[in-house]
Amino acid sequence: MKICIAAERILQSRRVMIWVVGSYLLLAALWLLSSRVLPNLFIRDLERLHHFQVLFDISLILSSAIGLGFLTRRFLLLLQRKERELTQLVEGVCSAEGESFFTTLTANLAKSVDADYAFVCEFTDDSHSRVRTIAVHVDGLPAENFEFDLVGTPCGEVIRHEAQCFPARVREQFPLDHIAKQLQVESYAGIPLRDSTGQVLGPLAVFSRRPMADRHLAQLLLQLFAVRAATELERRRATKARDFIALHDELTGLPNRRLFCDLLGQELSRARQRREMVVAMFLDLDRFKNINDTLGHAVGDRLLKAVARRLETCLRREDLVGRLGGDEFMIMLTGIRSPLDVKSVAGKILDCLKPSFCLEGHELHIASSIGIALFPEFGGDVETLLKNADTALHRAKELGRNNYQFYSPDMNAKTMRQLGMEAELRKAIERNDLCLHYQPQFEIETGQVVGIEALVRWNHPERGMIPPEDFISLAEETGLIVSIGNWVLSRACAQNRALQDAGLSPLRMAVNLSPRQFNQRDLPEQVAKILRVTGLEPCWLELEITESIIMQDLETTIDQMVRLMELGVRISIDDFGTGYSSLSYLKRFPIQTLKIDRSFVRDIGSDSDDTAIVAAVIALAHNLKLEVVAEGVETQDQLNFLKSRGCDLAQGFLFSRPISAEALLELLLSQAAGPALKNRTRLAN
The missing domain is CATH 3.30.450.40 (GAF domain)
Incomplete structure (x- = not known):
């Protein structure tokens, strides 16, 4: 500030000095002309001339002094005003913030x-x-x-x-x-x-x-x-x-939930005044967890960023994409005229994610599920609209994923039923309301029971026996399937050991593994611990996994299978034929048994394609030295066909429905030689 004021003073001083010097030179010239030259032309008396010159000099001095004082005062006032302006400038600027x-x-x-x-x-x-x-x-x-x-x-x-x-x-x-x-x-x-x-x-x-x-x-x-x-x-x-x-997601740079909800709320207010439609979408990447588990979180993060960029590219500039967290994204569409336009956009989003993502040498294919809620029809505020979109997303997953679903009010009723079912299922696990039923597996050639499949049931105190199709998918979705699966495995091994302790011939006990249970890295250690605690030899345990599980990640699946086989347990492929895999893959898997899905067995004789498929599977499986089990055998004609094609084992209602532990014991005792076996110690549940 002092520098500026000093500089301003110097500049003003120079201008004033020039003006003063010029003025004085002009006055000096006028003085010489007025006091020396002009008077000599008009005044001849030397004494009068002298008096005139003295008076003129005095008046000139007085007038110049007054003029100099006026100029000096004006200069100082100007300098003070400029200093005040500069002071106000500095104070005004320095006091301002933000x-x-x-x-x-x-x-x-x-x-x-x-x-x-x-x-x-x-x-x-x-x-x-x-x-x-x-x-x-x-x-x-x-x-x-x-x-x-x-x-x-x-x-x-x-x-x-x-x-x-x-x-x-x-x-x-x-x-x-x-x-x-x-x-x-x-x-x-x-x-x-x-x-x-x-x-x-x-x-x-x-x-x-x-x-x-x-x-x-x-x-x-x-x-x-x-x-x-x-x-x-x-x-x-x-x-x-x-x-x-x-306000933004750190990984993708997209708006986070807070900012997305704020912007959605603003848009809803505008749309309410203009009577326009707003669309909220929840998008979830299908089976993204498998990528994180197999390739690592670094690749997963890069995939999420690539998905975010692809979503931004396929949507309009006025639309909004946000990330909720994990592999879930939120989308807001504005300026939509009809649900048909929404369908077009949803289809476009699904299509834009279909091309593969090439990341760190991996070619990744992903699909997505989308839940859609429309404003104002199915949500008049941000919270309701997003909740309904999330409900529709869960419905899309239930229908097989890689699709989109619009919210409808009946979804809430179903969700409430599922929430109630989940709460009851948790209590059932705590109260030990679950039980096992067993379906015998018969050797087709001899008609003897050579194996048993353990099937979980829910004995509800009010609704009675609940079949697995009514709660297994819910348990899988909520993660309860892991604890249920471990209980089933432990209970089935203990039951099989008890059968042997009762003097019966050893049988293979087949236990189904859910996808979540199979993907646990410590599954072999858990199986080994259960076998050790129950005292069951590994060769009498058969673990069943579905075809869809093995096709998710071949290398990881094979590694898990090898670790299980090193324990000495058997592995079988359940529901074969429903996953559209090639039989050539079977050569890579360390398995011993192949189970033909009941959907193919059901149409033997009535559907030429299914009949040919069953025959081909049996022949090729035997060439690979695999044992074949036919599920869902219900008629004698089906059994005759399977026997003619050399199928090894069969299970189904033709032989026996799933039965309790007591009924299983009776069946095995009646088959066993020697009536003395019936007097042996009965099995506990």
């Missing part, structure tokens, strides 16, 4: 240097080739911010060559600057703003439609406020970065 600082700075700068324009800018990207104004003043009034390229502009020179001043003919020096041409700029002064590390953040500048009256003052003021302006600009960027992190 966004108001830049507005105050540009307004005072323009006023102090008598400029038509003043602005502060920041870079819009990392290339530092384009800037956007933060605050602009035009003719003493704040103006709307704008962006422009730095190439061919005075601001570009400032960024490259530090402080610059062009007191005149700016448009001639920068003919490519269309803004200077549009604003009729004639003069310019600017300075770069640097952060604490020395990096340029943007320029601070003043410019006018006329030549700059005082370039030195303009440069001094720009230098004075550059440091403070850079500090505020750096603080502003840090605040924006902090706000961005608080």
Whole structure:
């Protein structure tokens, strides 16, 4: 501040000195002319001439003293006024904070240097080739911010060559600057703003439609406020970065739930006034967990970022994509006229995710499920709309994934039933309301029971026996299937050991493994512990996995199978034929048994295709040295066909329905030789 005032005083002093010296030279000339030359022409009396000259000299001295005093006073008043203006400028700018600082700075700068324009800018990207104004003043009034390229502009020179001043003919020096041409700029002064590390953040500048009256003052003021302006600009960027992190997903950069809900709420308010439709979507990547588990979270994160970019590309600019967390995304569609348009967009989203993602040498294929809720029909506020979209998403998953579903009110009723069922299932596990039934497996050639399949049942205290198809999928979805599966495995092994302790011939006990249970890395250790605790030899345990499980990730599946086989247990493929896999894959799997799905067995004789498939599977399985079990055998004709094709084992209602442990014991005792076996210790449940 003192530097500016001193500089201003020096500049004013020089001008006053020149004016005073010039005035005195003029007065001296007039004095010589008036007191020496002119009187000699009119006054001849020397005494009178002397008196006149003395009076004239005295009057000239008095008048010059008065004039000098007036000029000195005027100069001091002018200097004081300028000092007050500069003081007010510094105090006004320094007292301002936040966004108001830049507005105050540009307004005072323009006023102090008598400029038509003043602005502060920041870079819009990392290339530092384009800037956007933060605050602009035009003719003493704040103006709307704008962006422009730095190439061919005075601001570009400032960024490259530090402080610059062009007191005149700016448009001639920068003919490519269309803004200077549009604003009729004639003069310019600017300075770069640097952060604490020395990096340029943007320029601070003043410019006018006329030549700059005082370039030195303009440069001094720009230098004075550059440091403070850079500090505020750096603080502003840090605040924006902090706000961005608080409102955006750190991984993908998409709006997070908080920001998405805020923007959705604003859009709902506008749509309510205009009577328009708004669409909320929940999108979930199908089986994304498998990618994280097999390839690692780093690949999973890269996939999520790639999905985010692909979603942004396939949607319109007015639509909004956000990330809820994990592999769930949220989408808002506006300007939609009918549900048909929504179907078109949903189909487009599903299609855009179908092409493979190539990440770190892996070619990944993913699908997605989408739940859709429409405003105002099925949700008048943000919370209800998103809840209903989430309900529709769960429905899409239930229907096989890789599809979209619109919310309907009956979904809530089903969801409430499922929530009640889940709560009851948790209590059933705690109260030990689950039990096992057993379906015998018969050797087709001899008709003897050689194996047993353990099937879980839920003995509800009010509704009676609940079949597995009514609760297994719910247990799988909620994760309860892991604890249920471990209980089934432990109970089945204990039951099989008890049968042997009762004097019966050893039988294989088949136990189904759910996808979640099979994908647990410590499954072999858990199986080994159960075998050790129950005392059952591993060779009498057969673990069944479905064809869909083995086709998810071949290498991981094979590794898990090998670890299980090293324990000595048998492995079978259940429901074979429903997963559309090739028999050639079977050569890679360490399995001993193949179970033909009941859907193929049911149509033997009535459907030529299914009949041919069953025959082919039996023949090829035997070539691979695999044992074949036919499920769902219900008629004698089916059994005769299977026997003619050499099928090894069969199970189904033709032989026996799933039965309790007591009924199983009776069956095995009646088959066993020697009536004494019937008197042996009966089995506990």
